[in-house]
Amino acid sequence: MDWTEIEVPLYSRKTRRSNYTGERLDSLAAVTPRKRAAHAPSTPRKTTSAGRPRRAADASQPAGHSRGKHAQNLVIVESPTKARTVQNILGDDYEVIASVGHVRDLPPYGYGVADVNKMDFRPKYVVVKDKNRGVDKADVIADIARAAKRAKRVFLSTDPDREGEAIAWHIKEAAEIPDDKVTRVVFHEITKPAIEEAFAEAAGHGDSGDAAPARKGPGLIDMDLVDAQQARRVLDRLMGFPLTWFVQKKVSRGASAGRVQSVALGLIVKREKEIRGFVPVEYWTIHAALEKASRGFEVELATFPGMTRRSAMHPPFREEGPAIPGEELARSLTETFLRSEFTVASVTRGEKKRSPVPPFTTSTFQQAAVNRLGMSSARAMGIAQELYEGVGGQAGLITYMRTDSVNISPIARRQARDWVASQWGRDFVPEKERVYATRSKGAQEAHEAIRPTDPTATPAMLRPSLSADQFKVYQLIWQRFVASQMSDARYATMKVEVEAREGAAITGVFRAGAQSLVFEGHLKAYGIDANDRQAEDEEDGSLVAALPELAAGDVLTRRTVDPRRHQTEPPPRYTEASLVKALEEQGIGRPSTYASIVQTVMKRDYVQRQGRQLVPQELGFIVHDLLEQHVKKYVDVPFTGTMEKELDEVASGERDYDSVLREFWPEFKGQLDTAEDAAAKQQEETDILCNVCEQANLVIKWGRNGKFFACPRYPECTNSLPMGPDGEPLLVAAPKPIGYTCPKDGGALVQKSGPYGAYVDCENREKGTCDFRGGVPVGVACPEEPETGQLVEKTARTGKRGVFYACWNYPNCSYTTNSLEPGKMAPARPPAEREEANRKLLERSARGKAAFAKRKANAATRTRARKDS
Numbered sequence: 001m002d003w004t005e006i007e008v009p010l011y012s013r014k015t016r017r018s019n020y021t022g023e024r025l026d027s028l029a030a031v032t033p034r035k036r037a038a039h040a041p042s043t044p045r046k047t048t049s050a051g052r053p054r055r056a057a058d059a060s061q062p063a064g065h066s067r068g069k070h071a072q073n074l075v076i077v078e079s080p081t082k083a084r085t086v087q088n089i090l091g092d093d094y095e096v097i098a099s100v101g102h103v104r105d106l107p108p109y110g111y112g113v114a115d116v117n118k119m120d121f122r123p124k125y126v127v128v129k130d131k132n133r134g135v136d137k138a139d140v141i142a143d144i145a146r147a148a149k150r151a152k153r154v155f156l157s158t159d160p161d162r163e164g165e166a167i168a169w170h171i172k173e174a175a176e177i178p179d180d181k182v183t184r185v186v187f188h189e190i191t192k193p194a195i196e197e198a199f200a201e202a203a204g205h206g207d208s209g210d211a212a213p214a215r216k217g218p219g220l221i222d223m224d225l226v227d228a229q230q231a232r233r234v235l236d237r238l239m240g241f242p243l244t245w246f247v248q249k250k251v252s253r254g255a256s257a258g259r260v261q262s263v264a265l266g267l268i269v270k271r272e273k274e275i276r277g278f279v280p281v282e283y284w285t286i287h288a289a290l291e292k293a294s295r296g297f298e299v300e301l302a303t304f305p306g307m308t309r310r311s312a313m314h315p316p317f318r319e320e321g322p323a324i325p326g327e328e329l330a331r332s333l334t335e336t337f338l339r340s341e342f343t344v345a346s347v348t349r350g351e352k353k354r355s356p357v358p359p360f361t362t363s364t365f366q367q368a369a370v371n372r373l374g375m376s377s378a379r380a381m382g383i384a385q386e387l388y389e390g391v392g393g394q395a396g397l398i399t400y401m402r403t404d405s406v407n408i409s410p411i412a413r414r415q416a417r418d419w420v421a422s423q424w425g426r427d428f429v430p431e432k433e434r435v436y437a438t439r440s441k442g443a444q445e446a447h448e449a450i451r452p453t454d455p456t457a458t459p460a461m462l463r464p465s466l467s468a469d470q471f472k473v474y475q476l477i478w479q480r481f482v483a484s485q486m487s488d489a490r491y492a493t494m495k496v497e498v499e500a501r502e503g504a505a506i507t508g509v510f511r512a513g514a515q516s517l518v519f520e521g522h523l524k525a526y527g528i529d530a531n532d533r534q535a536e537d538e539e540d541g542s543l544v545a546a547l548p549e550l551a552a553g554d555v556l557t558r559r560t561v562d563p564r565r566h567q568t569e570p571p572p573r574y575t576e577a578s579l580v581k582a583l584e585e586q587g588i589g590r591p592s593t594y595a596s597i598v599q600t601v602m603k604r605d606y607v608q609r610q611g612r613q614l615v616p617q618e619l620g621f622i623v624h625d626l627l628e629q630h631v632k633k634y635v636d637v638p639f640t641g642t643m644e645k646e647l648d649e650v651a652s653g654e655r656d657y658d659s660v661l662r663e664f665w666p667e668f669k670g671q672l673d674t675a676e677d678a679a680a681k682q683q684e685e686t687d688i689l690c691n692v693c694e695q696a697n698l699v700i701k702w703g704r705n706g707k708f709f710a711c712p713r714y715p716e717c718t719n720s721l722p723m724g725p726d727g728e729p730l731l732v733a734a735p736k737p738i739g740y741t742c743p744k745d746g747g748a749l750v751q752k753s754g755p756y757g758a759y760v761d762c763e764n765r766e767k768g769t770c771d772f773r774g775g776v777p778v779g780v781a782c783p784e785e786p787e788t789g790q791l792v793e794k795t796a797r798t799g800k801r802g803v804f805y806a807c808w809n810y811p812n813c814s815y816t817t818n819s820l821e822p823g824k825m826a827p828a829r830p831p832a833e834r835e836e837a838n839r840k841l842l843e844r845s846a847r848g849k850a851a852f853a854k855r856k857a858n859a860a861t862r863t864r865a866r867k868d869s
């Protein structure tokens with residue numbers, strides 16, 4: 001990713017809203033989307049075979065554009081797919097452009113603020129150039145600026161969250177769009193009614209009574225949200241970069257740390273330590289197989305005479321421990337019960353109701369996707385993004401998927417209730433609408449929960465137009481939302497107590513319970529039918545619903561009495577789902593960050609996924625323990641949760657951006673400086689003598705590619721050796737002469753071994769008179785330079801080419817062949833063709849060398865700047 005630094009005018013909190021006028025808002029009524037009559041059919045669009053609207057190619061129109069004819073209104077969104085969907089809804093009076101995400105960000109080096117030493121935390125933004133996605137954001141900004149000059153009104157319709165608010169502000173600032181032209185429009189679903197309502201609200205003429213809670217300033221960029229996003233980004237730099245430099249210096253150059261990722265790593269590592277230090281507790285249970293009228297069932301011992309007070313049959317155990325702690329007591333009780341008679345003491349029948357759970361938030365959606373669909377949270381969010389933006393040219397199928405609220409608009413609730421009533425009957429709809437309250441820390445109530453934009457669009461109806469994964473995700477969201485507005489499920493319950501008696505004395509009390517579904521209620525949305533369940537229960541006596549008809553005083557036939565040994569289990573390892581749940585419960589991170597947190601700790605090789613479990617690796621333990629020992633406060637749950645709360649206060653306007661950072665920085669910087677001096681280099685000593693200097697024992701260090709051996713006398717001794725599979729150093733073969741001469745100066749060539757395998761050097765390279773270095777020749781002369789050229793084996797870094805052979809005179813010779821077999825080897829090219837190919841190769845090589853030199857110089861500059869700061 002390339003970046004171009006620019007001068008960014010920073011706003012003033014005192015005057016930042018002064019340019020937004022009520023007069024501008026009043027003029028918006030004339031440019032809201034045209035409303036068609038309900039009976040007027042829309043003009044059909046020609047579509048491709050994939051169902052997407054077909055448009056004439058326009059070479060002058062950059063990617064991300066959806067242009068209306070003679071459009072005087074410009075709408076800017078983030079995604080090209082979203083742009084196409086919004087364009088279809090708004091029509092030809094609007095031109096829709098996609099920014100393709102962020103157009104500006106902090107630079108990838110340094111703190112990215114004006115002057116950290118003077119505690120001037122104003123961010124210094126740069127324009128993003130993302131080569132991986134083929135998008136130059138400088139070109140995008142220029143394109144938006146040109147379109148904004150043509151337009152009478154510019155609507156910034158980026159996503160409805162803090163990040164989207166910040167992107168809207170960056171677009172306005174970077175493209176220098178006048179304030180009197182700009183209107184912020186926010187919609188939580190990409191449908192015609194929602195967009196029309198959003199435009200009307202931005203104009204100050206909307207009625208948000210049936211929608212999500214209104215914004216503080218309709219039509220205006222909410223600078224409190226922008227401040228919160230800026231504070232978060234700067235805070236991540238102020239913490240992340242110094243912590244990363246710290247662990248890179250003390251552990252490995254490939255290591256990293258951060259405000260949230262280090263807390264997530266800490267949760268995983270601490271859980272693993274709990275598991276390793278767990279001491280299991282033995283306990284026993286006793287089960288009796290009984291029978292009445294040839295109907296068998298099982299009961300479990302609940303109490304017995306002599307049972308220790310406050311002890312328990314099942315964990316968790318108090319200080320008194322298990323009621324049956326060992327085999328001796330279990331066998332003794334079993335022998336007693338084998339002599340006992342069993343009689344029903346009491347039967348209690350009742351009904352239990354099971355209420356539906358709220359519709360999805362980002363956290364609960366990711367958990368369900370991991371647990372029920374087996375998807376990673378990142379994959380699930382990507383598919384949800386597709387459904388939100390619209391599939392196959394149609395409007396968005398779900399509401400915005402980054403939310404921590406369970407709010408549902410009254411309109412959506414009524415639509416769901418009406419559809420359920422028409423589909424399954426009024427019994428499946430509760431008398432009162434279900435309204436849920438958000439309990440998670442720091443939830444932002446301005447959003448809705450994740451729900452389908454049209455509850456009547458069932459998964460079965462949409463299945464032909466969705467991919468397999470899109471269908472699974474949509475079905476998951478649709479079922480959860482529809483069920484959330486339905487009646488309780490009802491179960492018939494039965495509890496029975498059975499006394500074991502030996503003569504007149506009670507030797508034990510056994511219990512059993514059962515339930516059977518009598519009314520599906522909200523379970524109907526998941527395809528569960530009460531009649532089918534009852535039929536299954538009758539077929540399988542092992543199900544909980546299968547107890548015979550019992551009454552107090554019934555004498556039961558004893559079949560067997562079975563003692564069973566158990567051990568308490570350690571806490572389970574985190575899965576992606578349970579980690580996201582833990583982060584949400586502790587108020588760490590936000591909906592937009594959950595998926596990336598998990599991906600980061602895995603990408604750094606701190607954690608591996610084994611099945612669904614997240615298992616910390618050795619490097620993860622080392623980094624966590626180092627941070628825990630020296631900067632515990634800043635990588636622990638309480639601090640991170642408190643900081644999230646302060647950032648929420650910035651978003652709500654209760655706190656100032658600068659004050660949060662000024663309070664944080666001095667103490668953090670002081671503690672980190674102390675840690676730098678106190679922390680030792682994380683390396684493991686060995687008793688293996690250095691095979692080069694023979695003056696010290698090798699130590700084991702961490703590098704980008706894992707563990708390796710190195711001499712601790714560096715830089716006096718630069719010896720390093722890779723670690724073999726057995727944990728021992730792999731000794732590098734000694735240099736040896738080979739029967740070839742250097743193509744540059746005729747000197748003897750010497751074969752050596754390095755971290756990437758064998759290679760050859762000219763004997764004069766160490767003297768500095770020759771710079772030749774190449775691969776080991778395979779014994780075949782280059783067809784195009786047979787006098788000085790030899791073919792060497794190479795492996796393509798990208799693509800499907802794999803192994804091929806090239807002349808060692810590269811880049812002066814561009815000859816390559818995929819095979820050395822006679823008849824399959826590439827022939828020598830004509831001189832003119834060869835010269836042209838060599839010329840292009842040399843030019844490309846020169847550009848590569850220049851780029852490398854520039855990166856090296858920039859890295860040196862950043863290193864100096866870091867040391868100076």
